[in-house]
Amino acid sequence: MSSKERYADKMEFPPAIEQPNVYPLSWHRKTQKLQEVWEASLREYWEPEKLPWDSLDVESYSWEERESIAYWWTLLSVFDASAPPVFAEALIKTYEVHEEDPVRKCFFSVTSDEQNHEIMCGLSITKLLDHPDPLTYEPKTEIGRKLQKNAQWLYFNGARYWNGYKNAVPKYDLAVLFSSFLMGEIAAATIFKQMYENTREPVFKEAFKNIGRDEGRHMAICMAVMERDYPGLSDEYKSVVTRQIRAGYLFLSAVLFEPPMEFWDLPEDFIANQRAGEEIARNAGFGIPTYEAKLENWRNAMINLKGVLDRYDIPFPAIPEVGITGHEISDVEMQDIIPVF
Numbered sequence: 001m002s003s004k005e006r007y008a009d010k011m012e013f014p015p016a017i018e019q020p021n022v023y024p025l026s027w028h029r030k031t032q033k034l035q036e037v038w039e040a041s042l043r044e045y046w047e048p049e050k051l052p053w054d055s056l057d058v059e060s061y062s063w064e065e066r067e068s069i070a071y072w073w074t075l076l077s078v079f080d081a082s083a084p085p086v087f088a089e090a091l092i093k094t095y096e097v098h099e100e101d102p103v104r105k106c107f108f109s110v111t112s113d114e115q116n117h118e119i120m121c122g123l124s125i126t127k128l129l130d131h132p133d134p135l136t137y138e139p140k141t142e143i144g145r146k147l148q149k150n151a152q153w154l155y156f157n158g159a160r161y162w163n164g165y166k167n168a169v170p171k172y173d174l175a176v177l178f179s180s181f182l183m184g185e186i187a188a189a190t191i192f193k194q195m196y197e198n199t200r201e202p203v204f205k206e207a208f209k210n211i212g213r214d215e216g217r218h219m220a221i222c223m224a225v226m227e228r229d230y231p232g233l234s235d236e237y238k239s240v241v242t243r244q245i246r247a248g249y250l251f252l253s254a255v256l257f258e259p260p261m262e263f264w265d266l267p268e269d270f271i272a273n274q275r276a277g278e279e280i281a282r283n284a285g286f287g288i289p290t291y292e293a294k295l296e297n298w299r300n301a302m303i304n305l306k307g308v309l310d311r312y313d314i315p316f317p318a319i320p321e322v323g324i325t326g327h328e329i330s331d332v333e334m335q336d337i338i339p340v341f
Contacts, residue, residue: 020096027101033224034102037217041109044217046210048120055202058128061284067144068280070128072288074151075274077121077134078158079255083114085162089169090177099174106221113214120207143280146273153266154254161251172240175229178222179241182308184252185219187301188212191256191289194297198287208287223308230312238314242327245305246317249298253321257294260321298322 007014029035058066091107122132131137135152139145169177192212199205233241250263258271278288289297299322306316306324316326 021098022092022095024095024098024104026098029102030100031102031224031228033227034100034106034221037220037224038102038105038109040217041106041113044210044213045112046116048116048123048207051120051203051206053123053127053203056127058130061128063140064143064280065284066128067139067141067147068277069284069286070125070134071147071151071274071277072281072286073121073124073128074134074147075154075255077118077125078151078154079252080114080117080121082158082162084111084118086165087111087114089166090174093169093177094174097174103174103225110218110221113218117211117214120211124204124207143273143277146269147277149267150270150273150277153270154259157254157264157266173229173237175225175233176237176240176244178225179244179248181248182219182222182226183245183248183301183305184256185215185222186304187252187256187297189215189219190297190301191294194289194293195287198289200285200287204286226308226312230314233312233314238312241309242315242317245309246319249302249317249319249321253298257298257321258291295322299324 061069087107087110091104091111094104094107125134126132129137134148135155137148139148189212192208192215196205196208196212199208250260253260254264258274259266261271275291282288282290298319302316302319302322302324306326309316316324318324318326318328
């Protein structure tokens with residue numbers, strides 16, 4: 001039927017609209033907790049450009065220190081630079097499925113927060129390297145060259161999941177899409193709190209405080225959506241959630257712990273280079289948690305998440321890397337990931 005065909009001269013009221021349609025034209029409020037989170041996001045909004053950048057004297061750092069700290073921001077940006085389009089896609093879905101008003105507003109706030117985090121990465125890298133692009137920057141030290149190679153491999157790996165995500169968004173409910181998101185937020189909120197406490201540079205310290213607060217709010221969104229939707233989750237979707245928890249662990253370990261080499265396509269010297277760079281940055285006052293602290297963070301995040309899923313009788317996957325037993329998931333591929341951060 002032609003899209004130009006007229007209906008108004010054939011019937012009193014228009015025909016039913018084909019779904020999904022992106023215009024809800026309704027503002028129902030069913031989940032008060034989500035409305036409260038949205039209002040908190042307005043009160044707590046921050047702008048990376050307005051942080052105390054004048055206090056950052058990059059000349060007080062050696063080039064090894066500058067390149068090592070910039071590498072960590074690059075590592076974070078591999079995930080955070082993908083977050084705005086990921087959440088923008090999810091935001092559109094909340095409109096297409098006519099989610100209640102507070103859900104739409106919360107996803108808008110997450111998209112905005114993630115863009116702020118991406119902006120923060122860009123400002124930090126540009127200031128430290130005096131160059132706006134860590135991949136085309138000309139390293140000045142041997143550790144800088146090794147870390148740039150790491151960044152190139154991370155970027156290559158991270159770029160592969162976008163098509164998988166676009167295919168997953170139409171297939172699953174929001175509660176399933178964000179099952180791995182909750183795990184990431186639990187761990188991220190912890191690591192940014194630690195970096196706030198252990199970083200000496202004022203502008204970075206302020207950024208970590210703000211980012212950690214944002215991640216805590218995102219965690220509250222996930223919890224509210226899960227409490228609303230998980231009691232009615234089908235066994236089929238419970239199985240998908242279990243798989244996504246395992247996939248989320250493998251994916252997010254690259255930034256929150258260390259990338260599992262059987263999952264990430266990385267060179268043999270990747271972890272050694274990263275540990276060397278992190279040690280230089282840590283000694284310069286940039287509060288990257290130690291290996292042992294990261295391991296403990298992940299273990300606690302897994303235990304907390306398992307406690308949430310147990311309430312809804314959802315099997316938890318085995319995470320042997322941090323000593324968690326459970327349902328064995330052995331064949332996760334990059335295209336299976338529904339990544340969010």
